Amino acid sequence: MEFKTHISVQNLSVFYGSEEVLKDISIEIPDKKIIMIIGPSGCGKTTLLKSFNRLIDMRDGVRVSGRVMVDGENIFDSKIEVTHIRKKMGLLSQNPCPLPMSIYDNVAYGPRIHGLKDKKRLDRIVEHYLREASLWDEVKDRLGEPASRVSIGQQQRLCLARGLAVEPEIILADEPTSALDPKSSRRIEKSFLGLKDKYTTIIVTHILRQARRLADYVVFLYCGELIEHGPAEEFFENPKEELTKEYTKGVIS
DSSP states (O other): OOOOEEEEEEEEEEEETTEEEEEEEEEEEETTSEEEEEOSTTSSHHHHHHHTTTGGGGSTTEEEEEEEEETTEETTSTTSOHHHHHTTEEEEOSSOOOOSSBHHHHHHHHHHHTTOOOHHHHHHHHHHHHHHTTOHHHHTTOTTSBGGGSOHHHHHHHHHHHHHTTOOSEEEEESTTTTSOHHHHHHHHHHHHHHTTTSEEEEEOSOHHHHHHHOSEEEEEETTEEEEEEEHHHHHHSOOSHHHHHHHTTSOO
């Protein structure tokens, strides 16, 4: 199966102080697919994810070598404007972080920051992205209520809608269902599946069942090294590396 590349990772190594967290990673991330990054805790999954929008810059003592190419630009080039890169990417964290404002204002926040003031356009944007996040029908009569009043699962979908409202190209999600109950997790998963034809979606997970349900493409990290990657069906049904076989069978964790 052939994929069009959206992100190209070339010999990427990341150090936190003297500790090498990612070790010479090279991989082509396909466009408009769901990519699942899997591996045990502490293997570098979140570091790889946060390399794509340079959130690792916020950690003291970080050092990076190699390149991450997004739309032909090396995002670690010293001349790159970081906000330009981050605008291309919507980030969904493990725990929902709605802004301390209404449901409506959470979604309208990004467009307003970028200069949009027309109320009718904002109304359309808010409805559109709440629908994209499979949340509109549940909150359409409560848009003026504080976001903190909705359930945790709804808050996570609201955060997804807020991220989509700035029109990113890429969705980054770091274990986005880990704080949710099974019903809310299924709704988030359904949202990702509904969006995959429009966005490149990169999800960190430690849940193999979830990776099997969602992934078009799988990246397996172990102790900071890229062990194996490839189309999901091939990865799970016919893994090439012994370490991959052991991990997917639960022999190692």
